[in-house]
Amino acid sequence: MEAEKRSRGLLKVDVDECKGCGLCVEACPPHVISMSEKLNHYGYRTATYVGEGCTACGICFMVCPEPGAITVLKAVYRASDEPGRSLRAEAKEVACASN
Amino acid sequence: MSSGLIAEYEVVQGKAKSFYDTYERKDELQHQTHYCPGCGHGTIHKMLARAIDELGIQDRTILVSPVGCSVFAYYYFDVGNVQAAHGRAPAVATALKRSRRDSIVVSYQGDGDLSAIGSAEILHAANRGENITVIFVNNAIYSMTGGQFAPTTLLGQKSTTTPLGRSAQHEGYPLHVSELLATLEAPVYIERVALGDNKQIAQAAKAIKRAMENQVKGLGFSLIEVLSPCPTVWKMQPVQAQQWVHDVMEKTFPLGVFKDRTKEAHVWPARDAAPPLETIPEILGVAHEELPEGKAEMRAQVKDVDLHVRVAGFGGQGVLLLGEVLAEAGLDAGLEVSWLPSYGPEMRSGTSNCHVRLSKEPIDSPLVTVPNVLVAMNEPSLRKFDASVKPGGWVIYNGDAFPEDCVREDVHVLALPFTQVANELGDTRAANMVMLGALLEMTGALPQESVDAALKRLVKNPRFVELDERALARGRELYRNSAVR
Structure with a gap:
């Protein structure tokens, strides 16, 4: 939990769209993307967020040749009393689902 | 972070709206493009789609796709699409722009298409200063057909038709399209960019957006040449291919702005609309x-x-x-x-x-x-x-x-x-x-x-x-x- 708190960003990879070219791994400034051990449906190793350290700079998205393989999310901080807006749990789910 | 605040995540970078959600192509593959892993086309497509999104012109954009690997661009872009005969995209784009004056017309072409069979079309479209945007994807080879030498192939570069490497004596020198077109008076903006590293990619995105903006403002002809990797035909890993763009291609094709008249360019008044069809016989004197x-x-x-x-x-x-x-x-x-x-x-x-x-x-x-x-x-x-x-x-x-x-x-x-x-x-x-x-x-x-x-x-x-x-x-x-x- 502490690790996630520190991350300003979050990375979502669509494993069916990623072709495993590895450009994002090379491009990521904080080096928080790696290639998966598991192969996807089409036989590619896919980009995987290591789970922490994303700064939401968006460079991985920019170098990725697939239109929707990578989605970059950025943390915004709001007062906790704002009702019904907590997406933190949702973001966590996203992170789990994509890795 | 104080305990009174919670983190929420918002999408900052995601699939552009100008792309279709799913692509109507082969059964199983409607979720990804047909480009090889590490291909520059996808990256350039994203830049173009982003520019279309940001300028709010999706409803009036017409993309002219060429012959070459990007022939299927119409599978991906949720805009008007026309697919042109080999090399003729600038001519088709001219007709589209002139007959639908409010449209934003993009001629998207590879180096085989634009600099070989289509060299006449691009030269004259540029010389006429057509108010269109040309995206020229240069990977120094014919990729779709399996790696024949192109006018842009580097000296010494091997291809299936120059197995010993291109020699100046037999095949001439690499054609510098941007430099060539920049000698013309009419073009407004010509820049060569590359996909060699993060910085270059960011610059390429900027240039493409500017070229689109020029058209929206009605300034005239813009062309962006993008040095783009082709890992498959170059027989390289994607990262290695990116490196090759940066280390090798750039030496032959220096990056930079070759022409920029955007400040002094004036907006031409719109050409007169074509006369209505029913008046044509009278105009021709055959009523x-x-x-x-x-x-x-x-x-x-x-x-x-x-x-x-x-x-x-x-x-x-x-x-x-x-x-x-x-x-x-x-x-x-x-x-x-x-x-x-x-x-x-x-x-x-x-x-x-x-x-x-x-x-x-x-x-x-x-x-x-x-x-x-x-x-x-x-x-x-x-x-x-x-x-x-x-x-x-x-x-x-x-x-x-x-x-x-x-x-x-x-x-x-x-x-x-x-x-x-x-x-x-x-x-x-x-x-x-x-x-x-x-x-x-x-x-x-x-x-x-x-x-x-x-x-x-x-x-x-x-x-x-x-x-x-x-x-x-x-x-x-x-x-x-x-x-x-």
């Missing part, structure tokens, strides 16, 4: 007042006719005009007609002939290979076509005596010195109309009023109209007085 009812009536009066006419002679004898008047008169009388000229490049003293068909039924072919009327304005033409005349058909020959070796038992012949007759009327050039007069009288196919109308439309000088009318009348008279029936 028929009595269409279509009057024609139908006249047509009913015209007797059954199926003329296959071959008119032949020297260039300058009025062969084509004879055929044209005949066809135009047929058109005026409500018949189906065709007129097909066939001539050499000479304006005078070459040979010339034309095919004319007139029929009440739709015409299958405008070619007349077996004429039922041959109008031979000189002896060589007679010799050339005499044998082709259908048995029972007619030969109208311009000459004193019909050559004996051309005589056929199964055709009718009217041989008279028409040129001399025309000379007596005041001008030898009217010989064609004397012959036409004889033809009209012989076939009785067309009402005189249609012939008069045709003559007035095709012959602008009233002096010649008068002469031709006399010539036609004389031709009719000659036929009536002749012994041939």
Whole structure:
């Protein structure tokens, strides 16, 4: 939990769209993307967020040749009393689902 | 972070709206592009889609996709799409932009498409300063077809057609398209960018957006050349290919802005819209007042006719005009007609002939290979076509005596010195109309009023109209007085 708190960003990879070219791994400034051990449906190793350290700079998205393989999310901080807006749990789910 | 705050995540970078959600292509693969892993096309597509999104022009963007790997760009972009013949995208884009002036037209081309087969199209579109955006993806090779050498292939670079590497001696030097086009006056913005590293990619995205913006502002022609990796054909890993763009390609193709007139460029006033379709006949001077009812009536009066006419002679004898008047008169009388000229490049003293068909039924072919009327304005033409005349058909020959070796038992012949007759009327050039007069009288196919109308439309000088009318009348008279029936 502490690790996630520190991350300003979050990375979502669509494993069916990623072709495993590895450009994002090379491009990521904080080096928080790696290639998966598991192969996807089409036989590619896919980009995987290591789970922490994303700064939401968006460079991985920019170098990725697939239109929707990578989605970059950025943390915004709001007062906790704002009702019904907590997406933190949702973001966590996203992170789990994509890795 | 204080305990009073919680983190929420918002998407900052995601699939552009200008892409379709799913791609209508092969069954299983509707979720990804057809490009190879690490291909530059996908990256450039994303930059373009992002620019379209940001400028809010998705509804009026038309993407012209080329021949090459990006031929299928229409599977991905949710904009207007036209796929052009090899190299012709700038010409297609010109037409689109001129006929739909509010549209934003992007010509997306590879280096084989743009710099080889399409070199003329891009040169002239740039020189005309068409208000379009060209994305020129340069990977120094023909990739879709498996790696043949392109005009942009680097010196020493191996390809399937330069297996020992490109040599300047045999294949010339790499073509620098951006530099070349930047020598023209009209283009507004030409920049070469690359996909060699993060910084370069960011710059490429900026340049593409600027090129689109220029068009939105109406400034004129913008071209962005993108040095783009092709890992598959270069036989490299994607990261290695990216590195090659940066370390090797860039040495031959230096990056930078080669032309930027965006500040001083003025917005041309929009070209006038094309005139409405229904006004075109009037503009061309072919308006028929009595269409279509009057024609139908006249047509009913015209007797059954199926003329296959071959008119032949020297260039300058009025062969084509004879055929044209005949066809135009047929058109005026409500018949189906065709007129097909066939001539050499000479304006005078070459040979010339034309095919004319007139029929009440739709015409299958405008070619007349077996004429039922041959109008031979000189002896060589007679010799050339005499044998082709259908048995029972007619030969109208311009000459004193019909050559004996051309005589056929199964055709009718009217041989008279028409040129001399025309000379007596005041001008030898009217010989064609004397012959036409004889033809009209012989076939009785067309009402005189249609012939008069045709003559007035095709012959602008009233002096010649008068002469031709006399010539036609004389031709009719000659036929009536002749012994041939």
